[in-house]
Amino acid sequence: MSGWRVVADPDLCQGHQMCRLDAPEVFGFDKAADTVVVRRDAPDDELLTSVRTAVANCPAMALSLLETERET
Ligand code: SF4
Numbered sequence: 001m002s003g004w005r006v007v008a009d010p011d012l013c014q015g016h017q018m019c020r021l022d023a024p025e026v027f028g029f030d031k032a033a034d035t036v037v038v039r040r041d042a043p044d045d046e047l048l049t050s051v052r053t054a055v056a057n058c059p060a061m062a063l064s065l066l067e068t069e070r071e072t
Contacts, residue, residue: 005042005066006051010035012062019063022054023047036062 006026013035019027020036025047028037043051048065055063 003042003068004045004048004051005068006038007041007064007066008036008038009062009064012060014060014062016059018057018059019054022057023050026051027054042068 008027010033015029015034015036017029017036020029023043026038026040026043028039029035030037040047051065055065
């Protein structure tokens with residue numbers, strides 16, 4: 001059975017915070033570091049649509065959604 005893992009690259013992140021608007025359950029923001037924070041790197045299936053939107057809308061292409069194996 002597959003699962004999903006959210007990955008953010010802080011070196012690419014430009015601090016737009018659009019991801020927080022698309023998927024606030026999954027993405028937070030570290031003001032001091034001026035970079036995205038992944039709050040839930042293995043989001044529930046019902047959040048995948050909003051995570052995919054955030055990944056697609058990130059202007060810095062700093063976000064990825066990776067398919068992983070998970071225990072059944
Ligand atoms: S939308 Fe992209 S660039 Fe902006 S804070 Fe989120 S990850 Fe960083």
